[in-house]
Each structure stands twice: as C-alpha cells, then as structure tokens.
Amino acid sequence: MATPPDTPVAPSSRIAIYGALAANLAIAIIKFVAAAATGSSAMLSEGIHSVVDTANEWLLLLGLNKSQRPANDHRPFGYGRELYFWSFIVSILIFSIGGGISLYEGVEHLRHPSPLSDPTWNYVVLGLAFLFDGSSFLLALRTFNAQRGDRSFWSAFRRSKDPSTFVVLFEDAADLLGLIVAFLGVLLSHLLHNTALDGIASIVIGLILIVIAVLLIRESKSLLLGEPAEPALRAQVAALARADEAVVSAADPMTSYLGPQELLVVLEVAFHPEYSATQVTEAVNRLQAAIRNQYPEIKHVFVQPAFLTVDEAKSENS
16 A cells, blocks of 8 residues: 655655766766767767756655645645656756757767767776666666556556656666667767767767657656546545445545645545434544545545435435
C-alpha cells in the first residue's frame, strides 16, 4: 500500500536524484574540458546536455521539497502538485535547451566545420561518462521497477504518479544514447576523415532529447491537470461505502491525484430515507474514517449525501 504523502518520500527516489545530480555535474565539467581541447561539436552538445540534466535534478529536488509543505489557508489541499509543476518545467528545459542547443551546435558545425584534434580525450571522457551515467541509470531503473510491480514498463510509465522517478530514468536513458551517438560521431569523423559526421552526431543527440522531452511533457501535463485513480481502486471505495448499513447505493467516485501519494475522492452516497440528519452525519463521518483507514493514500474524502424516497430505496434494494 502506498506511503502517505505526509511522510518523507521514499529514500530510493531521492538517492536516484542525488546520484544523477552528482554524476551529471562531474561529467559536464569533464565534457567541456574535452570539447575545448578537441573541438568536438558532439562533445560540446553532450556537455550542454549534462549541465541541463544537473539543473533538472536540482529542480526535481526543489519540487519534492515544496510538495511536502503542509496545507494552509491559501492551499487547503496542500502543495502536492508542486512536484508535477517542476517536472513539467524540467521537461520543457530538456526540449528547449538540451534538444534545441544540440541541434543548433550540430547545424553550426555542418556550416562551419573545423578539423578535430587528437580524439583520445574524447574517448576517455565518453568512457567515464558512460560508466557514471550507466550507474545512475541502473539505480533509477531499480527504483522504477520497485514501484511498477508486475506491470509492463510502458504501462507503469503511463500510470505512474511519481515523476521524480521516471524523469530521472528517461534522462539517464537519453544520456546513454547520447554518449553512444557522440562516440560514433567522433570515431567515424576520424576514421572517414569527414568532420561533418561529428555535426550530424550532435543533431541526432538533439533529436533524441526532443523525443524524450515530448514524452515527459505529455505525462507531466497529464499529472498537472489531475489524473483519476485506477478503476479498481474506485470500485473498491464504492464497495466499501455500500457495505455500510446506512447506505442504499454509492456511485462511482470522482477522484484526482494531488500528488504522488495524495488522492482526492468525491463520493455520492444515497442513504436510507428514514435516517435522521444526525444519523446521516454519523454515517458520513464513519465512511470517511473507514476509507482513509483502508486507503492511506486517500487524504481528502468528500461524501455527498443523496436521499431517496421510500419507493426508490425499495427499488435499489430489490
């Protein structure tokens, strides 16, 4: 069962982000040094990519911290969607800065090619970067797999309510793909004595980042607008309400995620017509307590009483 939102976020999620943050910062410095020494456009694009990734991890941590602030008069439902907002910003940065600048650098290198110097440092940097990014990717993948359970990878990604995990995972995947493309660009440029291939590699890296960013933008937007709970959970909540002695019927609840582990539920319930207002109030409080106790991720429960006539109640029970 999910961890309540008022408890700290699972350490594995933060560890994955901190690991990616440290790796990207170190790799960015090394890449820029190598790009300056060798003149590689693909290496420069990779350095920019790592800087963007470093900023992105910091923004995700910012979103995690802000999302756990307690509710107040200005935000009665809390700040859970702060994480969704910042993950959306991260996706935009990957698209605009990471992808856009990589495409620009690639095109500029094709328009104004410059000969490459000894590529040895490029290979050393790419090897170290692949090692660090690979470790970060495996950590993020292990965290994601622990959350997805028996679902397929794609289904778990589409249904995930925690962008702090899948954003890091997709960033690291883009890192690894970009490193492979950069390696091929540098290698083929020297083997074939064709500097245009290095510029083409930079363009391919930009396209990879744009594709990844579009996927993340779509998912982050969906979370930001509010996604409903799974049909199975909604059915279980309705069944729990119907089991109460005061309830004649309960509609399928309206739900919306306010954060990775924070769910809002609005449930329309028809009570027996002979029940007094006091009895209905007691039943509402009982239902709210039962739902929260059974499903800790449901933090906000609103029960809308509906009163049936005697004939309607008989029809419902028949």
